[in-house]
Amino acid sequence: MSLTDRTKPTDVCLNTDLYELTMAQGFWEAGLTDAQACFNAFFRDCPFDGGYAVCCGTGQIADLVENFVFEDDDIDYLASIQAPGGGPMFKPGFLEFLRDHHLDLTIHAVPEGQVVFGREPMVRVEGPVIDCQLIETALLNLVNFQTLVATKTARVVRAAEGHPVSDFGLRRAQGPDGGLAVARASYIAGASSTSNVLAGKIYGIPVFGTHAHSWVMAFPSELEAFRAFAKSSPRNCVLLLDTYDVHQGIRNAITVAKEMEAAGERLSAVRLDSGDLARLSKEARAAFDEAGLPYVKISVSNDLDEYTIQSLFAQGAPIDSFGVGTKLATCDPQPSLGGVYKLSAVRRGADEPWTPVIKLSEQSYKRTIPGVQHVLRYFDQAGRPTADMLVVDEVARAGEAREMVDIVDPYLTHRLSGEPVELLVKMVEHGSRCGEPEGIEAARERCREALMRLDPAVARFLNPQTYPVGLELGLADLRSRLAREERAESGRPTAE
Ligand SMILES: Nc1ncnc2c1ncn2[C@@H]1O[C@H](COP(=O)(O)OP(=O)(O)OP(=O)(O)O)[C@@H](O)[C@H]1O
Numbered sequence: 401m402s403l404t405d406r407t408k409p410t411d412v413c414l415n416t417d418l419y420e421l422t423m424a425q426g427f428w429e430a431g432l433t434d435a436q437a438c439f440n441a442f443f444r445d446c447p448f449d450g451g452y453a454v455c456c457g458t459g460q461i462a463d464l465v466e467n468f469v470f471e472d473d474d475i476d477y478l479a480s481i482q483a484p485g486g487g488p489m490f491k492p493g494f495l496e497f498l499r500d501h502h503l504d505l506t507i508h509a510v511p512e513g514q515v516v517f518g519r520e521p522m523v524r525v526e527g528p529v530i531d532c533q534l535i536e537t538a539l540l541n542l543v544n545f546q547t548l549v550a551t552k553t554a555r556v557v558r559a560a561e562g563h564p565v566s567d568f569g570l571r572r573a574q575g576p577d578g579g580l581a582v583a584r585a586s587y588i589a590g591a592s593s594t595s596n597v598l599a600g601k602i603y604g605i606p607v608f609g610t611h612a613h614s615w616v617m618a619f620p621s622e623l624e625a626f627r628a629f630a631k632s633s634p635r636n637c638v639l640l641l642d643t644y645d646v647h648q649g650i651r652n653a654i655t656v657a658k659e660m661e662a663a664g665e666r667l668s669a670v671r672l673d674s675g676d677l678a679r680l681s682k683e684a685r686a687a688f689d690e691a692g693l694p695y696v697k698i699s700v701s702n703d704l705d706e707y708t709i710q711s712l713f714a715q716g717a718p719i720d721s722f723g724v725g726t727k728l729a730t731c732d733p734q735p736s737l738g739g740v741y742k743l744s745a746v747r748r749g750a751d752e753p754w755t756p757v758i759k760l761s762e763q764s765y766k767r768t769i770p771g772v773q774h775v776l777r778y779f780d781q782a783g784r785p786t787a788d789m790l791v792v793d794e795v796a797r798a799g800e801a802r803e804m805v806d807i808v809d810p811y812l813t814h815r816l817s818g819e820p821v822e823l824l825v826k827m828v829e830h831g832s833r834c835g836e837p838e839g840i841e842a843a844r845e846r847c848r849e850a851l852m853r854l855d856p857a858v859a860r861f862l863n864p865q866t867y868p869v870g871l872e873l874g875l876a877d878l879r880s881r882l883a884r885e886e887r888a889e890s891g892r893p894t895a896e
């Protein structure tokens with residue numbers, strides 16, 4: 401998200417669903433200003449039928465919390481909202497409460513770029529229940545979309561086998577803010593550059609660009625267009641070959657490349673944007689090599705995604721780099737991650753013990769996990785992650801656990817070995833950021849490392865293996881007990 405980077409704090413606190421504010425008013429009116437809650441943000445299924453996701457957006461949560469201030473004009477606007485049944489939606493006393501309100505939240509989250517799996521918390525939010533509700537929508541908005549984009553990009557980058565991928569998606573992104581989020585998340589997940597100039601300015605992401613068909617069409621001939629571009633951008637010259645006829649485009653590019661050589665410059669690359677990219681890239685490569693121009697690189701674009709890129713390499717296409725726009729920015733074919741924010745524990749005040757809570761559902765698939773959860777990640781001797789275990793209490797002792805219950809199937813257990821590491825890191829304490837903000841490059845490096853260590857069987861596109869995520873035995877018991885108690889209270893049979 402870019403909202404906290406470039407807009408007034410006032411935009412942050414109203415960047416929410418109305419019901420968060422009406423619930424906050426209800427808690428305030430019921431005298432529950434001291435009541436505390438613990439919520440977890442997680443998704444249930446990995447996107448794109450994949451075996452993993454790349455966590456992103458969590459690095460901006462501290463900005464969100466620290467900028468969460470209701471200014472006078474926000475309060476005036478809220479005071480002006482009328483309830484459908486007549487009269488003001490919000491009471492003056494509640495609006496005065498909001499005017500001086502700062503979020504007293506403590507937030508743990510998975511650092512950006514780390515790989516994550518279904519149903520494990522990516523973010524754990526603890527604090528006054530009012531504050532937990534006030535932050536819900538903005539937090540999900542931050543984490544869901546960027547995690548989805550980062551995951552899509554990681555797949556595209558994997559298919560590109562080390563060749564640079566540039567984000568070309570701004571024109572197809574979900575509004576200006578969506579375009580910025582795409583550029584940020586895709587860079588963290590391994591894209592090498594973006595065409596989005598504002599993202600370059602705000603985040604320091606390298607910017608990249610070629611030229612459009614319109615450039616060629618604006619000149620009397622393609623050759624003149626290529627010459628003019630080479631003259632104007634000799635250090636950044638990528639010529640688009642397919643405005644009229646790719647073979648003529650190749651001949652004209654060779655002519656201009658020779659002229660550039662004579663002037664002590666070099667044609668950097670050519671771009672193909674239509675037709676059979678495997679066949680045309682081979683023809684272009686052969687022609688440039690034959691002309692003594694082996695350094696001219698071949699870049700391609702045109703509705704690419706991880707599958708077309710994989711297929712192009714399988715056909716032996718000599719492609720050096722990719723521009724990926726629409727399918728990356730819109731996360732085709734899955735436009736949303738479906739990440740949720742669920743209550744897992746409550747307490748009457750900050751010094752009281754937590755009471756774990758569970759939400760049953762008609763669909764057992766939607767049953768929540770109770771308690772203030774930690775995520776422990778286990779590794780093999782080569783440092784590759786082998787399993788993640790959720791645990792509520794006694795985190796230190798849980799490290800000695802040698803078995804866990806599968807998070808989806810209560811009849812399945814997984815063996816554990818090695819020393820685990822806690823995945824959730826404290827990012828905000830009582831409303832203030834912990835430590836210095838992390839740069840985007842550090843998140844990118846974490847992602848590179850995490851993807852490198854990920855089991856290829858989990859990372860593959862087709863029928864990936866399920867990475868083991870489970871519950872510590874005590875947590876599994878707690879969950880079953882709470883489910884039975886809830887069922888008994890509601891008079892319905894226990895599903896397990
Ligand atoms: N050799 C190939 N193997 C697999 N997919 C390819 C290959 N060449 C191109 N594609 C992909 O096929 C899709 C359609 O390509 P097509 O040839 O129809 O584009 P086009 O119609 O020539 O271009 P446009 O309509 O954008 O001007 C695109 O997603 C493109 O990336």
Ligand SMILES: O=P(O)(O)OC[C@H]1O[C@H](OP(=O)(O)OP(=O)(O)O)[C@H](O)[C@@H]1O
Pocket residue numbers: 568569571572673701702703704723724725726727
């Ligand atoms: O194909 P994408 O992955 O979205 O990459 C971005 C596309 O945007 C540009 O063309 P545009 O789509 O504006 O016009 P075109 O389809 O006529 O080339 C560019 O030439 C790419 O084809």
Ligand SMILES: O=C(O)c1cccnc1
Pocket residue numbers: 568569595608609610611612701723725
């Ligand atoms: O620079 C390019 O070639 C570019 C940028 C955005 C979209 N399509 C192409």
